[in-house]
Amino acid sequence: MKKSIIKVEGLTKNFNSFTAVDGISFEVDEGEIFAFLGPNGAGKTTTIKMLTTLLNPTKGKMLLNGLDPALEKDRARKSFGIVFQDPSLDDELTAYENMEFHGAIYRVPKQVREERISYLLKLVGLIERKNDFVKTFSGGMKRRLEIARGLIHHPKILFLDEPTLGLDPQTRNSIWDYIRKLNKEEGMTVFFTTHYMEEAEKVADTVAIIDRGKILKSGTAGELKSLTKTASLEDAFLKLTGYSIREENSKAIDNLRMARRMWRR
């Protein structure tokens, strides 16, 4: 019998009249790699935000490493690390400074920190650019840096929200190899969301398919395929979630970027 490290029961989040997450329940075992699959706007990110103390749930129970992220925020934060879907780097610091900042606020001892930072920067191919400002980086480079940063401290639970979106297969593979190594050697639990079906199929022990705030099915990739009588996880996914294309609201971030530049002058 495995011990569960994440336990969610009837978790709900309403934004005014809109229900982003609608009474979901699931469990993740310790040391497991768990994938959350769902179309845009399914509630994946909202769920992760509630689990990582950034949002308070409207209803429902959560337990993360035995702690309630809604009530025992400071203690719960010690149990996990997260790579966000949206950018979360400081553009006006260098790559190395972003890494160093992370290592320091997560209290990774200085020597370990330095070793891991150079190892990880090599892993994501950014070691030569370590002293460059992040604002000079391309989207893919920023993404690689964010993933590398999330791996400096080795948390008990690692959340990855669409970690490999926009990365080439080489980078994706080397990153996943490293994450799987941490998963094996340190028993780190991995909770990730993705759009890449083959990625979920390849690395996840359990896959949960979520749509419109509800979990439709969960199980191993094989179980989901036989359940839906389909040949691939992608077919199983489409069969469960339907073929309609989802709308997502755009953000005013580009306007803001411009406003910031002007204001800074």
Next chain:
Amino acid sequence: MEVLYVLWLRQIKKYWRSRARMIGSLGQPLLFLIAFGFGFGSIYQKAEGGNFIQFLAPGIIAMSILFTAMFTGIELIWDRQFGFLKETLVAPVSRPKIMLGRTLGGATVSVFQGVVVLLVSLLVGFKIGNPALLPLAILFMFLIALLFTAFGTAIASRMEDMQAFPLVMNFIIMPIFFFSGALFPLEGLSGPIEAVTNFNPLTYGVDGLRGALGGAYHLGLFADLAVLALTTIFLFGLGSYLFSTIEI
């Protein structure tokens, strides 16, 4: 301790690297010093107030600290919009501690700005009364800086984006500056104006700074220190609370 240090260091680095901003923010105090200082100088002299630059400079130093501190506090909104705030909010560091690190960083930057304006005002003819009291002047600068960085952070914790920024500028920062005694003496003000200035924490900062730099205290050294310190503690507490309740 290291956590506080890296939070502080980040603010310093960001400030130090944007030279354009540093130079740009000297423009306004310099303009005020020259335009008001020389513009009203002779009237002030005729009214037997003495040398107006001598009166005005501490007010302008306080002004530049007020502006820099409020801006660095409000900069929290950029961190929120550009995502970096998330990185700090999920870290295993209590929110008041994050707030403290940021505030100390912002306050350090603002004091530095104040010192630069002090040096500039020496060039336009300001004279420091007693150099031995400079540490006291720096203490006042630091208190003003802490107070308004915390205030800016508190406001920013409740703002989603920069839309409301002109509102803050025109209805909070500017009135605080104009009704602080930075530009005019507090003696003989009419009732309502006097009430407003008494209620304004910057009034005590300007008064303390003016006293420490060689002028006379209107309200008294200890009253100035006490009001500034208590208001800072209050605003820091309020800011920490608001900061702790941020959801993203």
